[in-house]
Structure formats: structure tokens, C-alpha cells
Amino acid sequence: MTPSTLSKRPQPASAVTSAPVRDRTGWLAAASGAQRAAAVLLAALVLFALAGPLLWPGHAVQDLSRFLEAPSLAEPLGRDHLGRSVIARLAHATRLSLLMALLCVGTALLLGTLAGITAAWRGGWADTVLHGLSEAFIALPALLVVLIFSALANGELWSLYIGLALAQWVEYFRMIRSRSGLVLAGPAVEAAGLLQLGPVHIVRRHLWPELRPLLTTMATFGVGSSILALSTLGFVGVGVRPPTPELGQMITEAFPYYHEAPWMSLAPVLVLITILTGLLGLRNKESRP
Amino acid sequence: MQTPTARLQVPSGPAARILRQRTVQAAAVVLLVSTACFAIVQNLPGDIAFRIAAGRYGYDQVTAASADSVRAELGLDRPIWQQLLDWIADLLTFNLGNSLVTGADVAGELAFYLSSSTQLAVAALAIAFVTGATAGALAAARPGGAMDRITNLWVSGARALPPFLLGLVLILVFSVHLGVLPAAGHGEAGNIVLPAATLAVGLSGLFARVTRDTVVQVRESGYVHFAQTKDLSARLVFFRHVMRNTGVTLIAYVGVQVLILIEGVVIVESLFAWPGLGHALVHAIFWRDIPMIQATAVALALLVVALNTAVDLGSAAIDPRPRRREVVL
Numbered sequence: 310m311t312p313s314t315l316s317k318r319p320q321p322a323s324a325v326t327s328a329p330v331r332d333r334t335g336w337l338a339a340a341s342g343a344q345r346a347a348a349v350l351l352a353a354l355v356l357f358a359l360a361g362p363l364l365w366p367g368h369a370v371q372d373l374s375r376f377l378e379a380p381s382l383a384e385p386l387g388r389d390h391l392g393r394s395v396i397a398r399l400a401h402a403t404r405l406s407l408l409m410a411l412l413c414v415g416t417a418l419l420l421g422t423l424a425g426i427t428a429a430w431r432g433g434w435a436d437t438v439l440h441g442l443s444e445a446f447i448a449l450p451a452l453l454v455v456l457i458f459s460a461l462a463n464g465e466l467w468s469l470y471i472g473l474a475l476a477q478w479v480e481y482f483r484m485i486r487s488r489s490g491l492v493l494a495g496p497a498v499e500a501a502g503l504l505q506l507g508p509v510h511i512v513r514r515h516l517w518p519e520l521r522p523l524l525t526t527m528a529t530f531g532v533g534s535s536i537l538a539l540s541t542l543g544f545v546g547v548g549v550r551p552p553t554p555e556l557g558q559m560i561t562e563a564f565p566y567y568h569e570a571p572w573m574s575l576a577p578v579l580v581l582i583t584i585l586t587g588l589l590g591l592r593n594k595e596s597r598p
Numbered sequence: 599m600q601t602p603t604a605r606l607q608v609p610s611g612p613a614a615r616i617l618r619q620r621t622v623q624a625a626a627v628v629l630l631v632s633t634a635c636f637a638i639v640q641n642l643p644g645d646i647a648f649r650i651a652a653g654r655y656g657y658d659q660v661t662a663a664s665a666d667s668v669r670a671e672l673g674l675d676r677p678i679w680q681q682l683l684d685w686i687a688d689l690l691t692f693n694l695g696n697s698l699v700t701g702a703d704v705a706g707e708l709a710f711y712l713s714s715s716t717q718l719a720v721a722a723l724a725i726a727f728v729t730g731a732t733a734g735a736l737a738a739a740r741p742g743g744a745m746d747r748i749t750n751l752w753v754s755g756a757r758a759l760p761p762f763l764l765g766l767v768l769i770l771v772f773s774v775h776l777g778v779l780p781a782a783g784h785g786e787a788g789n790i791v792l793p794a795a796t797l798a799v800g801l802s803g804l805f806a807r808v809t810r811d812t813v814v815q816v817r818e819s820g821y822v823h824f825a826q827t828k829d830l831s832a833r834l835v836f837f838r839h840v841m842r843n844t845g846v847t848l849i850a851y852v853g854v855q856v857l858i859l860i861e862g863v864v865i866v867e868s869l870f871a872w873p874g875l876g877h878a879l880v881h882a883i884f885w886r887d888i889p890m891i892q893a894t895a896v897a898l899a900l901l902v903v904a905l906n907t908a909v910d911l912g913s914a915a916i917d918p919r920p921r922r923r924e925v926v927l
Contacts (some may be wrong), residue, residue, distance in 0.1 A: 313855075318640065329610050388896070441626065444622075444623050444624075444626060445623065445626035445627050445629070445630050446630075448623055448624075448626075448627050448903050448906070449627060449630070449631070449899050449900060449902070450857050450860045450861045450864070450899075450902065451857070451861065452861040452864055452865070453631075453860075453861075453864070453879075453895055453898055453899065456864070456879060456883055456895075457631070457634045457635070457638070457891070457895060458634075459883065459885075460883045460886065460891055461634075461637060461641055462641065463640050464615055529827070537760050540760070541760065541761075541865055544865075544869075545864075545865065545868040545869075545880050546763050546880070546884060547880055547883045557762070560762075560763075560766075564766070568771075569683055574808050578763060581763070582759070582763075585760070586754075588753060
């Protein structure tokens with residue numbers, strides 16, 4: 310089996326193992342039409358997440374007399390059942406989702422990579438301990454970890470952050486550990502060791518180029534699943550605490566008014582699907598044999 | 599040479615090794631979840647002794663003295679690691695305690711939740727396996743054909759659509775607009791259809807993809823070409839050579855899907871009010887019902903380990919060739 314089977318999430322082997330190493334300047338030229346479209350979609354969404362909260366700052370302002378107001382020019386998505394501006398809530402929710410996902414993936418990536426390289430490099434007891442820990446984590450569904458952590462602090466953001474990061478580090482750890490084990494045992498690193506080029510050289514010239522494409526693929530995937538996990542928690546009612554707008558929670562809140570104001574439930578769904586398909590499209594390099 | 603008697607004395611076959619590894623994993627998982635639940639208890643606002651005293655004597659009877667007596671009786675003033683050891687010992691002796699909300703015995707309720715969750719998971723897995731494998735095999739018959747493209751679309755669609763949205767769409771279509779299937783409930787035959795279908799759509803896309811790729815790969819292999827040279831009928835080649843070898847990969851892939859399945863169970867159960875482990879867990883978290891959180895979380899985690907053990911044993915039985923690296927999950 311390819312090392313990709315070690316990953317917690319199933320991903321087609323080709324996407325992970327044969328991701329070509331492109332230099333950064335050539336990305337646009339090498340990108341397919343679908344990839345460029347995905348990049349544009351995501352950029353638009355990021356712009357909305359950054360500029361939206363500035364344009365519509367009052368996401369918590371209630372005005373019960375404007376209960377379920379229909380969309381207008383000033384309020385492109387109308388008002389919700391408490392008379393709050395839906396577009397303001399949507400913009401804040403999108404920003405929250407993107408920021409949380411980036412933060413969680415960044416933390417998980419850093420933790421997992423460091424632990425993975427440590428385990429592969431040092432071996433011995435460090436490897437045994439870390440590998441044992443990862444064995445336990447890999448049997449825990451990510452959602453379960455996040456759920457338990459959300460119970461720890463009643464849906465506060467920091468506990469969700471720790472939960473999401475903890476649920477994900479193990480994927481990076483296992484992938485990096487098995488991959489760097491191969492690289493470190495190879496002749497190139499052996500030669501570098503004989504020439505006494507030092508660990509910094511080995512990491513920069515041998516490990517990093519090999520691991521980078523892998524990490525990019527996994528991180529894109531991770532951002533998607535973090536956003537999904539966060540909105541799922543919000544959807545079932547145990548995620549981010551209610552006054553703070555969150556995509557999943559907005560869907561749940563809007564659903565009872567589906568007949569009167571369908572745009573209210575459709576808007577967060579659309580944002581969620583745009584993010585997910587955009588991320589999928591970005592790494593759409595699953596070339597067929 | 600190993601004699602049969604020697605093999606009996608020391609169980610060292612692949613099955614024994616799988617069971618040993620998975621047992622260690624199960625123990626580690628239980629330890630991890632239990633410690634996390636202990637941390638939740640420690641982190642609850644307020645003094646736990648007052649809470650317990652309130653639970654026992656009613657809110658009006660709680661005084662500092664009654665809280666102190668509870669504290670002394672339950673040893674809540676001991677060092678924290680001793681309390682943690684006690685907590686884990688309770689779990690290991692299956693002393694799961696009572697629900698803080700309903701007061702019911704957690705162990706008794708757990709059995710019911712476990713059985714209905716297993717029902718749902720098995721139904722979804724079966725639907726996904728059959729539809730996914732069939733679609734994948736059909737797609738592989740003509741790579742690049744119409745069926746192949748439909749499968750491809752389905753795979754990416756299933757991946758982009760999160761289970762809770764899919765469930766909502768299914769409820770809207772089948773319960774609200776068409777009114778043919780119940781959106782929630784338990785106990786009647788029709789109730790399981792929508793939740794199981796929701797779970798199965800996501801899983802089946804991945805099964806279809808794997809089947810399609812494996813079938814294409816197996817078809818190009820030497821042994822299939824040889825079987826064709828022998829002038830075996832296409833049907834026989836397919837069933838005897840292609841299907842069996844695809845099955846090995848596919849069953850190993852069930853193991854990869856187990857985590858997704860269990861996560862899906864949690865979501866889908868909450869959405870359709872299916873009274874299983876996931877539904878119970880989400881409610882317990884909402885109410886901070888810690889004995890229930892611990893019991894359901896441990897049960898879900900052990901379900902993952904159990905399903906994986908079954909997959910490991912299954913693939914070892916179908917394909918007994920020794921392998922150097924085990925498929926881990």
C-alpha cells in the first residue's frame with residue numbers, strides 16, 4: 310500500500326503521492342481551468358470574509374419590527390427572525406470559519422510535522438511514545454474529539470480550536486513520520502551525514518522539498534474538514550455559542566423559516582458549498598490512468 | 599517446521615497479532631476518552647461537592663456542612679491523580695453511574711443506544727458497499743464512458759456535500775415535498791430509510807471510486823490476461839478473477855471508511871432524531887451529563903476499533919498472504 314493509506318482520511322493515492330512539485334511562480338500557468346475557477350471563487354469568498362464585517366458591522370443588532378424582512382438593496386439578504394441583518398451575520402460567520410480553520414490546520418500541521426520528524430529522526434522511545442499516542446488518536450473520530458472538547462468549556466472558541474487541532478495533528482504525524490523515515494534512510498541523507506552537513510541542511514535540502522507538496526495537499530483538505538466540523542457542531546447545537554454567528558448554526562436557525570424566507574437558509578449553505586468545492590477544485594489533480 | 603501442536607500452544611498467527619494490537623489500541627482509546635471526561639468534571643464551574651449534594655438532598659438542603667460531608671465521603675479532597683485512578687477504575691468495572699439528567703442507569707441505556715446505532719451503521723455500510731461497488735464495476739467496464747463520468751460526478755458531489763446538508767435535502771424532498779418517508783422517528787420499518795441513505799451516499803461515492811480504479815487495474819494484470827488466453831468466458835473471468843481480487847482492496851477500504859461512518863452516525867442521528875449513541879452524546883454534551891458523555895464516547899470509539907478489527911480479520915481471511923506492512927486503519 311502507498312503511505313497515503315496511513316492517512317486518517319481516505320484520499321486517492323494519486324492525489325497525495327504524485328502531486329508534482331511546481332515552483333510557485335508557475336502555478337498560474339500550470340493550473341487547469343477548473344483550478345483557476347476554484348481560486349477565483351475562493352478569493353471572492355475571502356474578500357467577502359475580510360470586507361463584509363467592515364461593510365456590515367452590526368451582526369448582533371436586533372430590530373424585532375423588521376422580523377424576516379425580504380432582501381433589499383441595503384440588506385441584500387434581508388433580516389432574520391430576530392430582525393438581525395443576515396448578510397452581516399453571514400460575513401462574520403464566514404470570517405470566523407476561515408480563520409478558525411486556518412488556525413487549526415496551521416497548529417495541527419506544525420505539531421504533527423514536528424512530532425513526525427522527531428519520531429522518524431530519533432527513533433527509540435520518542436518514536437514508541439508518539440506512535441502509541443497516535444494509535445489511540447487515530448481510532449477516535451475527529452468529531453468525537455471536538456465534541457468532547459466543546460463540552461470542556463461550553464463551546465468557547467479556544468476549546469473548539471484545541472479540539473480541532475488535536476483531532477487533526479495525527480494525520481500529519483503519521484504521514485510525515487512514514488515519509489521522512491524513507492527520506493532519512495535514503496542514500497542522499499547518508500551522504501549528507503558523511504559530509505557532516507548538519508541537520509539544518511538535511512531538513513532544508515532533503516526533507517522539506519519532499520514533504521512540501523504532501524503538506525500542501527493535506528492542508529487544503531484539512532481546511533475543508535475543519536470548516537465542515539465547525540459548522541456540523543454549530544448545526545447540532547453544541548458548537549460556537551449562539552450570539553456569535555456561525556455557518557452551521559445559521560442554517561439550523563433559518564430552517565424553520567424555510568417557507569417564508571428560503572434565502573436565509575440557502576445563503577449559509579451556498580457559502581459552505583462554495584468553500585468546499587473551491588478547496589476540492591484547487592487540488593483537482595486526481596489524474597486518471 | 600512448526601508442528602500443529604506447537605502452533606496451538608502459542609497463538610502467533612496473523613489473527614492473534616491483529617487481536618493483540620487492537621486490544622492495546624482499545625485500551626489506549628478508553629484511557630484517553632475517560633481522562634478527557636475527568637477533565638470536563640474538574641473544569642465544571644462551581645464546586646462539584648455542592649452539585650452532588652444538591653443532586654442528593656435537593657437544592658434547598660445544600661449547606662456547607664452537607665457539601666463537606668459529601669466531599670469527605672467521596673474523597674473529593676484527595677490528590678487529583680488518585681481521583682483520576684478511581685474514575686478509570688469505575689469505568690473498567692463497568693460502573694458507569696447514573697445520568698445526571700434523567701437519573702437512569704447509564705449502562706442500561708447504553709445497550710439500547712448501541713443496538714440502534716449499530717443497526718444504522720450496518721444498514722448504511724451495506725447499502726454503500728453494494729451500490730458503490732456496482733457503480734464502480736459498471737464504470738470500469740468502459741473507462742471514459744457515460745457511466746464512468748456519472749460516477750465521477752457523483753464522487754465529487756458526495757464529497758462536497760456534507761452529510762447534514764444532504765440529510766436536509768433528503769428531508770425536504772422525501773418528507774416535506776413528496777411526503778413518502780418519515781423525517782424522524784424510530785421503531786417502524788420506514789424510519790431507517792432516510793438516515794441510512796444519507797450516510798450511504800457519502801460512503802458509496804468513495805466505494806465507487808476505489809472499485810473503479812481497482813477493477814481497471816486488476817483487468818490489466820497478468821493473471822486476467824492469462825485467464826482470457828485460456829478462453830474462459832468473460833463472465834467467469836469477471837467473477838473468479840476480477841471480483842475476488844477487487845474484494846480484497848475493497849474490504850481493506852471499509853476500514854478507512856469506518857471513521858467517516860461513525861462521524862456520520864453522530865450527525866445523522868442528531869438530524870433524524872435516531873435514538874443512538876451519537877444522538878445521546880450530543881444531548882449529553884448539551885446538558886453536561888458527564889456519565890452519559892463518557893459512556894457514549896467510549897462506546898463510539900470502541901465501535902471504531904471493533905469494526906476495524908473485523909475488517910483486519912476479514913482481509914486476513916480472504917487474502918492470507920503474509921504482508922510486511924499492515925494496513926493501519
